[in-house]
Amino acid sequence: MSAIQINNTALIDRLEQVAKRLTDTTPLAAAIALSLDTVTQDNFDSGGRPTWAGLKAGGASRLYKSSNLRRSVLPTHGRDFAIIGTNVPYAAIHQFGGKTKPHVIRPKNGKALAFGGGVYKQVNHPGSDIPARPYLPIDDRGFLQREAEDAIFNDVDIYWQKSFD
Known part of the structure; x- marks a missing residue:
C-alpha cells in the first residue's frame, strides 16, 4: 500500500479547515432557512407563485387581513436541518386548501x-x-418551488466556496 505525506503546513491547515466546515454545516443550514423565509415572504408580497386563487369580493387581496399568518412563519435551523413553518391553526388550510x-x-x-x-x-x-393558496415554498407533493431551489443552490455554492477560502 502506498501513502502520501503532506509536509506543507499551510495546505494541511487548509484541508483541516475544509473538513471542519464540511462536518459542521450549521452556517449552511442557517443560510438555507433564511432563503426559505425570504422566498416565503416574497410569495406573500406577490400574491402567490403561482398566483393564488381568487378571493371573495371585499376580501384581503394578499391572503392576509391582520398579517398574523405572515408574521407567524419562522425559519429555524440546526447543525443538519433547515425548517420554515408556522403554528397558527389555519395555516394548513391556506397552504393546501x-x-x-x-x-x-x-x-x-x-x-x-x-x-x-x-x-x-x-x-x-x-x-x-x-x-389552496400556498405561501410556503413547497407544493402539495412536497417539492420546492423554483425560486427556493435556486436560492438553496446559491447558498450551497457560497458555502462551498467559503470552505476553500
Missing part, C-alpha cells in the same frame, strides 16, 4: 348578529371551501 367544518357563529360584543337584513342570536354556518 380544504373545507371548514360547519359551525355556529355567535355575537362577540353584542347580543345579536345583524345579517342579510335580519337580526339573529346565532347563525349556523355550513362551512366553507377554501382553495
Whole structure:
C-alpha cells in the first residue's frame, strides 16, 4: 500500500479547515432557512407563485387581513436541518386548501348578529371551501418551488466556496 505525506503546513491547515466546515454545516443550514423565509415572504408580497386563487369580493387581496399568518412563519435551523413553518391553526388550510367544518357563529360584543337584513342570536354556518393558496415554498407533493431551489443552490455554492477560502 502506498501513502502520501503532506509536509506543507499551510495546505494541511487548509484541508483541516475544509473538513471542519464540511462536518459542521450549521452556517449552511442557517443560510438555507433564511432563503426559505425570504422566498416565503416574497410569495406573500406577490400574491402567490403561482398566483393564488381568487378571493371573495371585499376580501384581503394578499391572503392576509391582520398579517398574523405572515408574521407567524419562522425559519429555524440546526447543525443538519433547515425548517420554515408556522403554528397558527389555519395555516394548513391556506397552504393546501380544504373545507371548514360547519359551525355556529355567535355575537362577540353584542347580543345579536345583524345579517342579510335580519337580526339573529346565532347563525349556523355550513362551512366553507377554501382553495389552496400556498405561501410556503413547497407544493402539495412536497417539492420546492423554483425560486427556493435556486436560492438553496446559491447558498450551497457560497458555502462551498467559503470552505476553500
